[in-house]
Amino acid sequence: MTSQAIGYMDSGVGGLTVVKEALRQLPYESVCFIGDQARLPYGPRPAEQVREFSEQLGQFLTAKNIKMFVIACNTATSAALEYLQKTLPIPVIGVISPGSRAAIKATKNHRIGVIATEGTIKSNAYEKAILSKDLQNKVFSLACPKFVPIVESNEYKTKIAKQIVDESMAYFKGTDIDTLILGCTHYPLLKPFIQEAVGPDVKLIDSGAETVSSVSLLLDYFNLANESSHKELPDRYFSTGSADRFKLIAGNWLEMDDLNVTHVPVESLSLK
Amino acid sequence: MTSQAIGYMDSGVGGLTVVKEALRQLPYESVCFIGDQARLPYGPRPAEQVREFSEQLGQFLTAKNIKMFVIACNTATSAALEYLQKTLPIPVIGVISPGSRAAIKATKNHRIGVIATEGTIKSNAYEKAILSKDLQNKVFSLACPKFVPIVESNEYKTKIAKQIVDESMAYFKGTDIDTLILGCTHYPLLKPFIQEAVGPDVKLIDSGAETVSSVSLLLDYFNLANESSHKELPDRYFSTGSADRFKLIAGNWLEMDDLNVTHVPVESLSLK
Known part of the structure; x- marks a missing residue:
């Protein structure tokens, strides 16, 4: 069996x-x-x-x-x-509970970013899961509706992909997050661009x-x-x-x- | 409830x-x-x-x-x-399955060390758990019977503790492990000495x-x-x-x- x-x-x-x-x-x-x-x-x-x-x-x-x-x-x-x-x-x-738990384990300053699709962000599922474990955490959520289409069209290594990622990640400037959840299983394909955009000190959590x-x-x-x-x-x-x-x-x-x-x-x- | x-x-x-x-x-x-x-x-x-x-x-x-x-x-x-x-x-x-899984996740060269008590090493529990998931892995196991007493006697930050750790860790020289499981929940108190002895490139897994x-x-x-x-x-x-x-x-x-x-x-x- x-x-x-x-x-x-x-x-x-x-x-x-x-x-x-x-x-x-x-x-x-x-x-x-x-x-x-x-x-x-x-x-x-x-x-x-x-x-x-x-x-x-x-x-x-x-x-x-x-x-x-x-x-x-x-x-x-x-x-x-x-x-x-x-x-x-x-x-x-x-995939949401594992991603949330890993972020709670990783964060040192309790400032956690989440990027995901509109549906996931609208559901507030990550924020709820993270705060239910510890209200000290502060969650910064961003929907990135352009990321899935660029992966599915196999353009995830292109200059356009990098530009889209850079534009989206600008949202996190000044938030002081030390951990960022890739809250969509498509996003790890864009990981090199995402890491470059947020800098090497932010730990990326691959929820998948x-x-x-x-x-x-x-x-x-x-x-x-x-x-x-x-x-x-x-x-x-x-x-x-x-x-x-x-x-x-x-x-x-x-x-x-x-x-x-x-x-x-x-x-x-x-x-x- | x-x-x-x-x-x-x-x-x-x-x-x-x-x-x-x-x-x-x-x-x-x-x-x-x-x-x-x-x-x-x-x-x-x-x-x-x-x-x-x-x-x-x-x-x-x-x-x-x-x-x-x-x-x-x-x-x-x-x-x-x-x-x-x-x-x-x-x-x-x-604590054994979580430690084994974390080691399998962490290792890149499939060479994993385990330190634990005599009872745990004799049971072969870590080796069994790790190999059951992937026979590519090679496991190097070492019983460290002096570690628990030195922690329980509150001497885990002393020079004697460092010496005992150094002597034990010599076993791993030449094994080329990239991951070492602290297979006893007392051992994380000796973590600084253990990390120093095996070098910064070996990832320590705290099974607890x-x-x-x-x-x-x-x-x-x-x-x-x-x-x-x-x-x-x-x-x-x-x-x-x-x-x-x-x-x-x-x-x-x-x-x-x-x-x-x-x-x-x-x-x-x-x-x-």
Whole structure:
């Protein structure tokens, strides 16, 4: 049973920043990923709709016999985590709590920045999570709606990307933050530009990578880790968008040229 | 219900390195700690006996109405974690898995050192935990039986302590480790000497501090976090040894001079 794959969902390729860290920290755990490119971006959508899409993707992967479901998308975590924890028959974890906990652990001056999509910022999920643990913290939140499109269009290493990042990060001047949460799983692809813009003294928290630590803990806690020293199942990737396009960006990011990618038509996703 | 304290046990004051991090990361969570100074050190004792002592301490704190039990002692974790997870009615977590996971996350060259008590090293618990996740890792383990006594005798800042640390750490010369797990919750008090001995390029993993991240995750996961923004209950400390002596070392380490410490006679600890 424990050789089953771990399921990951995202609106697009951002969730692969979580998968990349999982491949590194948990090399014997099989990956079953779905990206909802056909309906991307999730950021500007109403929470109700994001919850419905997330549930569809959760049910799709559950039907593939996963043992744990990771909402590798901040917007979907803020909209659907509690609901999916109640409705799916397996452990479900999101990316917001791990990112918040890591920031609380890292900050020395209690001044924490958060960058995320409009949906995540509007939900106030990071600020709530951080302040619930310690009201001493001060949280500076910024929506960066241009970041996801620039990553999904594979332009995240371009001059335009740098310019967009610089313009957005100007918001943090004078805030004296010592910690900045990348509160969207797409953002680590822009990490070099972000670090350059905020300076080397600000610790960047990759909420996705932190989530893998939580996945690893829950595998141990619930005795769900794969006990053999190799994957029992091949990694599989699904996309509601173009499989070729997914293969290109994902292969590039994961440094793999033989990804097993299957297109899933949105129309085939329905709720049970 | 969620305002209940979190329980922590150790053979002595070492577990306070976990508590110190908990006070920092989880300031609204009350602490209920017991140190078993009367029967310290645990390191050289048979696993069976350590398990029995740990169960006594677990039952003692459970009777104080704690909501979670943290085995803040590596020797006791290796001897009793699985058993107490089955027998206590609340979530139980140990320090070995969090330390192992943090080391796997940190290492770049897959060469990881572990220092711990004889009992922990003999149990092979760290090596097993690390290799089960990735056989690429190479683990170099060393028992340091002199470290706990030097901490418990409050001599951990002395020249003798430095000498003992230097002699032990010589073992790692030529191993090329880039990560070293402090696999005993007493060892962080010797951290400055240890870091000096192994050099600045070796990342020290404080298994106790890492455990607090796991405590925080499970509080979130099981909806057990205190929801108010202050402690509902005062922190309490118990010791089977001298309360005054405990107050001295613990107060010094936690930088608090008003610790609420109560002596608990070993004879009063019995198993239900």
